Amino acid sequence: MFPKSPTNKIFYGWWIALTALAVNAVLSGPTYGATGLWIDSLERDFGWARGQLSWAFSLGQLEGSIAAPIVGYLIDRFGGKKIAISGAFVGVLGYLLLSVTEPFSPEITGWNDPLIFYIAYLVIMLGSTLGAWIPMTVIINNWFDKRRSLAMSIGGLGFSVGTFAIVPLIALLILPENLGWRLTAVLIALIFLLVPILIWKTVKNNPEDVGEIPDGLQNKQSLGSELPSSEDGNDGFTIAEAIREKSFWYISIGHGASAMLTSTMMVHLILAFKNQGLTIEIAALIWGISMGIGGISQLLGGIIGDRVTKRYALFFFGCLQAIGVALAVTVTSIWSALIFASIYGMGFGARAPITTAMRGEYFGRKSFGKIMGISAIIMMMMTMIGPVLAGTLFDRQQDYAIAFVSMAILGALGSIFFLFAKKPIHPKQRSSAH
Helix, strand or coil: CCCECCCCCECHHHHHHHHHHHHHHHHHHHHHHCHHHHHHHHHHHHCCCHHHHHHHHHHHHHHHHHHHHHHHHHHHHHCHHHHHHHHHHHHHHHHHHHHCCCCCCHHHHCCCCCHHHHHHHHHHHHHHHHHCHHHHHHHHHHHCCCCHHHHHHHHHHHHHHHHHHHHHHHHHHCCCCCCHHHHHHHHHHHHHCHHHHHHHHHCCCCHHHHCCCCCCHHHHHHHHHHCCHHHHCCCECCHHHHCCCHHHHHHHHHHHHHHHHHHHHHHHHHHHHHHCCCCHHHHHHHHHHHHHHHHHHHHHHHHHHCCCCHHHHHHHHHHHHHHHHHHHHHCCCHHHHHHHHHHHHHHHHHHHHHHHHHHHHHHECCCHHHHHHHHHHHHHHHHHHHHHHHHHHHHHHCCCHHHHHHHHHHHHHHHHHHHCCCCCCCHHHHHHCC
16 A cells, blocks of 8 residues: 555655544544534533534634634645644643533523533634644645545544544543543543654655655656656645636535534434434444444545546545435434444545545645635535534424434535536646647
């Protein structure tokens, strides 16, 4: 899987991809994969409504949509390495705040207010935005061209690995008879402190910093005329050029629709399965298994994305993910839960790396951080909708059927936008052709 250079050394970009996997696993698994577990604990201890608690995640997405362009600018200015390290420390602060969550001044306001939980989750998700997905994706994009989809799939495995390995463990630790949710949050904060050390020791922002080129020196010698675009003097689109392309918006909307499904599952799937008769531990295990299947599918998606037309693959896997969401409402046993896990995991996993690699293929390296940041505004605004809508509908109906089926339909419709996202022609090439 990892091609070697002429000096018989593995291309350092693959170590970057593996580091991204580890960083995403630690920072994203407890934050996104375990959201339903935190909500279940706070709902039990403080009596807060599910829709009310879901706002924490959605406000975090709103914060992310505001922060993402700034993060993209900072990455392009200072490099993803420094930004990722700062994000890990922000995440530590967020989990320490979560561990001391209490109702905010009920004796004054007369309202059982989860304000401290909101603030804690905003800080946690800011840490993830700064430390995980955007900076690590930009760094991988810098290191790869021809094998970008595979590299993205390896780095993106982090969420699946983190959810598969960490969330079932959190489900056990968070129980009152074990550590409880407060001490579990402190433990996660301590684990987060390992991330800056890993990033500092292993991550390089660009291959040129260590005398390499994207995909490695072996490819420079063997690819000839197929060198990465940067070698032809064209590093890609500026942000101003990218946002003028219809493909930019089609990819962003398609990605946003599938991310809306993901955010809804992150927040509510464990709670839905508990409501449908499974124990919280089994529900967390099934969610972890679906992400484990997603991890395998992610690797396959990376291989597929480098060999087929990406927009067709994204439409297929986006629809598969939507079918999985619709099937979630039928789960009443472990066997039906495993069917859900297989279909949802395959759709979610393969779709994720191809989407990110498609942006890199279409728009290049020049302003990729800013392009990711602006794209994230659309994506995160759409991810706000799902969790709050699902939580509100549950509070009214005590059932997730309408919410999940509605999300599935919207997700499938959103996948159609991928079909229209054709690769744009760079403005310089258009002008030279006339």
